[in-house]
Amino acid sequence: xxxxxxxxxxxxxxxxxxxxxxxxxxxxxxxxxxxxxxxxxxxxxxxxxxxxxxxxxxxxxxxxxxxxxxxxxxxxxxxxxxxxxxxxxxxxxxxxxxxxxxxxxxxxxxxxxxxxxxxxxxxxxxxxxxxxxxxxxxxxxxxxxxxxxxxxxxxxxxxxxxxxxxxxxxxxxxxxxxxxxxxxxxxxxxxxxxxxxxxxxxxxxxxxxxxxxxxxxxxxxxxxxxxxx
Amino acid sequence: xxxxxxxxxxxxxxxxxxxxxxxxxxxxxxxxxxxxxxxxxxxxxxxxxxxxxxxxxxxxxxxxxxxxxxxxxxxxxxxxxxxxxxxxxxxxxxxxxxxxxxxxxxxxxxxxxxxxxxxxxxxxxxxxxxxxxxxxxxxxxxxxxxxxxxxxxxxxxxxxxxxxxxxxxxxxxxxxxxxxxxxxxxxxxxxxxxxxxxxxxxxxxxxxxxxxxxxxxxxxxxxxxxxxxxxxxxxxxxxxxxxxxxxxxxxxxxxxxxxxxxxxxxxxxxxxxxxxxxxxxxxxxxxxxxxx
Ligand SMILES: Nc1ncnc2c1ncn2[C@@H]1O[C@H](COP(=O)(O)OP(=O)(O)O)[C@@H](O)[C@H]1O
Ligand SMILES: [Mg+2]
Numbered sequence: 001x002x003x004x005x006x007x008x009x010x011x012x013x014x015x016x017x018x019x020x021x022x023x024x025x026x027x028x029x030x031x032x033x034x035x036x037x038x039x040x041x042x043x044x045x046x047x048x049x050x051x052x053x054x055x056x057x058x059x060x061x062x063x064x065x066x067x068x069x070x071x072x073x074x075x076x077x078x079x080x081x082x083x084x085x086x087x088x089x090x091x092x093x094x095x096x097x098x099x100x101x102x103x104x105x106x107x108x109x110x111x112x113x114x115x116x117x118x119x120x121x122x123x124x125x126x127x128x129x130x131x132x133x134x135x136x137x138x139x140x141x142x143x144x145x146x147x148x149x150x151x152x153x154x155x156x157x158x159x160x161x162x163x164x165x166x167x168x169x170x171x172x173x174x175x176x177x178x179x180x181x182x183x184x185x186x187x188x189x190x191x192x193x194x195x196x197x198x199x200x201x202x203x204x205x206x207x208x209x210x211x212x213x214x215x216x217x218x219x220x221x222x223x224x225x226x227x228x229x
Numbered sequence: 230x231x232x233x234x235x236x237x238x239x240x241x242x243x244x245x246x247x248x249x250x251x252x253x254x255x256x257x258x259x260x261x262x263x264x265x266x267x268x269x270x271x272x273x274x275x276x277x278x279x280x281x282x283x284x285x286x287x288x289x290x291x292x293x294x295x296x297x298x299x300x301x302x303x304x305x306x307x308x309x310x311x312x313x314x315x316x317x318x319x320x321x322x323x324x325x326x327x328x329x330x331x332x333x334x335x336x337x338x339x340x341x342x343x344x345x346x347x348x349x350x351x352x353x354x355x356x357x358x359x360x361x362x363x364x365x366x367x368x369x370x371x372x373x374x375x376x377x378x379x380x381x382x383x384x385x386x387x388x389x390x391x392x393x394x395x396x397x398x399x400x401x402x403x404x405x406x407x408x409x410x411x412x413x414x415x416x417x418x419x420x421x422x423x424x425x426x427x428x429x430x431x432x433x434x435x436x437x438x439x440x441x442x443x444x445x446x447x448x449x450x451x452x453x454x455x456x457x458x459x460x461x462x463x464x465x466x467x468x469x470x471x472x473x474x475x476x477x478x479x480x481x482x483x484x485x486x487x488x489x490x491x492x493x494x495x496x497x498x499x500x501x502x503x504x505x506x507x508x509x510x511x512x513x514x515x516x517x518x519x520x521x
Pocket of ligand 1: 011014016034035036037038039040041042043
């Protein structure tokens with residue numbers, strides 16, 4: 001459904017992504033693994049339209065996404081969940097969910113609360129007052145409100161306590177069962193292996209490995225070379 | 230002047246702060262959401278006043294002509310704002326911020342010339358509508374009816390704005406966009422549309438302020454200049470982008486102004502500026518939380 005071909009992205013003059021190519025099929029959960037600063041966020045932002053690649057192609061259902069505004073990309077079914085969450089701190093939890101553009105009624109507030117029961121209890125709280133785990137859930141729930149076909153999940157468990165990480169991973173597995181496609185970025189390879197079907201390893205802005213989970217699990221070289229823990 | 234005369238003067242002054250508030254709230258909105266320090270905001274206010282004069286004199290001395298002016302002038306100003314936002318501003322949001330500021334400077338002078346062209350350079354004045362002439366007892370004090378009307382309409386607008394920004398989807402999105410507009414786009418919302426609507430709302434408020442002030446001042450070229458400074462200061466002491474801040478700032482500015490003129494007629498004008506300095510010394514970022 002998504003195909004990225006030889007994408008090059010810059011921040012001003014500094015060249016960050018070099019010929020990044022990847023694809024995601026319907027219903028797949030694909031890992032984008034790499035250490036801090038490898039280019040995971042830049043890749044996701046380029047797909048979501050928050051950054052514009054200088055060259056290359058991004059096709060979603062055979063339509064080019066290059067040059068499209070972020071909101072136009074959301075309306076086509078791709079929603080980005082930032083590593084920084086970027087929830088709207090001035091609004092309540094519920095309002096964070098309600099202001100999202102709804103492509104259809106596949107996902108509703110109630111369905112999000114079903115997936116993340118913790119959010120329901122604090123639905124009237126100002127989002128700026130939430131804990132790290134709650135923020136992560138709200139950021140995912142907010143993206144789901146647009147009923148995306150493809151979710152770009154950028155380090156969802158980063159900075160969370162182990163017990164929260166475990167809970168969130170189960171919730172993402174739950175989400176996976178619904179058949180949604182996910183591009184999941186992670187630094188922590190062990191935890192991501194439970195969730196993903198296939199993986200890309202990125203380092204210094206270049207894709208340096210691609211393969212199935214078992215291929216990755218056996219490949220000690222890749223894991224060592226790219227500081228995956 | 231006796232004690233009750235002073236109080237009456239203060240109530241009249243207070244009522245005028247309502248106009249300051251209405252205009253400042255529009256400025257604050259545009260500043261908070263679009264991040265534009267709109268120097269042309271005073272021009273929209275001036276155009277609102279001239280339009281209200283023209284509408285009232287066109288309809289003649291009928292009871293509804295005032296309401297027509299109050300309703301129509303802000304709408305026309307809003308349409309003008311919509312046009313300008315689409316044609317000029319919307320292309321500059323992604324550019325250097327200074328460009329937007331310069332654009333508003335240019336607009337202020339072009340709109341000033343436009344007013345001169347349409348209405349000429351001489352003073353205009355209009356009377357208060359018949360049903361708002363005369364005075365009423367307000368806590369035992371005689372206060373002109375028109376000022377009582379202003380005292381009613383200011384809080385009414387404040388409540389309306391509170392409703393828009395806390396209860397409507399547009400308002401919630403605008404608040405989110407004030408904090409992180411890119412993320413609002415990343416959840417599927419066309420932020421440019423929200424910007425456009427916010428700008429129009431800000432212009433409508435400026436136009437309404439102009440329409441409300443028209444019966445109690447000389448409507449003239451240059452009324453934008455004296456106002457724009459005051460409005461900027463009010464928005465700064467209130468907290469950029471905060472509507473309640475604009476309300477509080479207007480009260481402080483307006484009340485120190487009326488007090489100043491009462492106790493020291495020649496130099497009373499400096500009191501509100503002193504108040505601004507004091508507020509900023511104590512709270513450099515404004516009284517209430519800013520969206521910046
Ligand atoms: N706003 C920015 N301006 C310039 N360089 C940036 C910016 N954001 C990230 N970078 C650089 O781009 C590279 C990739 O960053 P990023 O995609 O955020 O990595 P990751 O998400 O894998 O940790 C890093 O070297 C980082 O320093
Ligand atoms: Mg990152």
